[in-house]
Amino acid sequence: MDWLRSDDAVWEQNMDILTFDPIQCQVLTIARDKTGIHTRRVSLTSDQDWESWLATDPLKPAPESSSQINLVVGARAPVEPLEPAAVSYLPFSESTFRKLIDVFRIHGTIARTINRNTDLYNCRSSASWAGDLAMSVTFCPSSLISHVxxxxxxxxxxNQIVRRLSNSDLLELHPMVPVALFAELEWNRLDKLVHEKTTALLQRIVNMMNCLDPTMGRNRGEAPSLASSIRDCLEMGNLKNVLQAFKRKVVDMIQHADELEVDVFNPSEGPGGETVLSEAQLHGLKDSGFKIKDRLKHLVDELEGRVQKCEGIINGVSLASQLTAFSMTPSR
Structure with a gap:
């Protein structure tokens, strides 16, 4: 897990691919204690805002908390929706970001990750459509604090992030919570895309079939061009590939949750040999980990269903295009 440590050399190589444009961000501190989940939220914009916030030592464990998530919600830059490098426009100045690198122990490889148009576990969603995200996570086993x-x-x-974390009923704030939340947000985006594109392509198939129906008379309409049909199939094929790639990453998340349970949340040795967790903490982490893995497994099944749906639509458009082209071929 080398990506979880800060690396100054990597940062110096990667800093030039980022763009800094300070805008208002939300910073959340979500802490779990015996009475439940407690959330603190502040809005920060200027360097002075960040300086004042960092001066309060905001990342120290909250009193009586057993686990905690410190989360900077980086606002999206006001760029074009399909700008592939949108998340490389960071909503703080370079000096503030360098301080966050140190405080949150952000590894330098995230710079290349957020500037890359791929779906990576560390953590980047596809930029082929609007609404892509990236995330970096650092977990401190000795204090059960996740810096995100x-x-x-x-x-x-x-608003979704704030609502979901504030209303959580998990017994402990497992380090996979932000990762699972990232997966949920990406699933919602992809599911909406599948619905929109399959609805449009189903209508296209209906239009093609109407062109083949002699009973439609003048209402048969004009068949979509071959070029547009090919374009639609390619776009749906790209969406299917993104779904498959994301499904593989969700499987990786499940495996990583299992590794944490075995290697870190060990009642006999304690995390990293530093602090032995209490029985209540171990129980809470195990219960939270089970719920997270159960949800991720459900996402795997849902993603497989959407992949099959995309394949069905691609086959339908292909068949309808062939039939339309054949019907328009002059008979000898």
């Missing part, structure tokens, strides 16, 4: 920065969050995503 999410990049590219618009107002709706920010």
């Amino acid at each position: 920065v999410m990049y590219g969050c618009d107002e709706d995503i920010t």
Whole structure:
């Protein structure tokens, strides 16, 4: 897990691919104690805001807390929706970001990750469509504190993050909570895309079939061009590939949750040999980990269903296009 440590050399190589544009961000501290989940939320914009916030030592464990998540919700830059490098526009100045690198122990490889148009576990969603996100996570086993920065969050995503974390009923704030939340947000985006594109392509198939129906008379309409049908199939094929890639990453998340349970949350040795967790903490982490893995397994099944749906639509458009082309071929 080398990616969880800060690396100054990597940062110096990667800093030039980022763009800094200070805008208002939300910073959340979510702590779990015996009475439940407690959330603190502040809004920060200027360097002075960040300086004042960092001066309060905000990342120290909250009193009586057993686990905690410190989360910077990086606002999305005001760029074009399909700008592939949107999340590389960071909502703070370079000097503030360098301080966050140190405090949140952000590894330098996240710079390349958020500037890459791929779906990576460390953590980046596809930029082929609007609403892509990136995330970096650092977990401290000795204190059960997760330091998280999410990049590219618009107002709706920010509100979802705040609502979901504030209303959580988990017994402990497992370090996979932000990762599972990232997966949920990406699933919602992809599921909406599948619905929109399959609905449009189903209508296209209906239009093609109408062109083949002699009973439609003048209402048969004009068949979509071959070029547009090919374009639609390619776009749906790309969406299917993204779904498959994301499904593999969710499987990786499940495996990582299992590794944490075996290697870190060990009642006999304690995390990293530093602090032995209490029985209540171990029980809470195990219960939370089980719920997270159960949800991720459900996402795997849902993603497989959407992949099959995409395949069905692609086959339908292909067949309808062939039939339409054949019907328009002059008979000899």
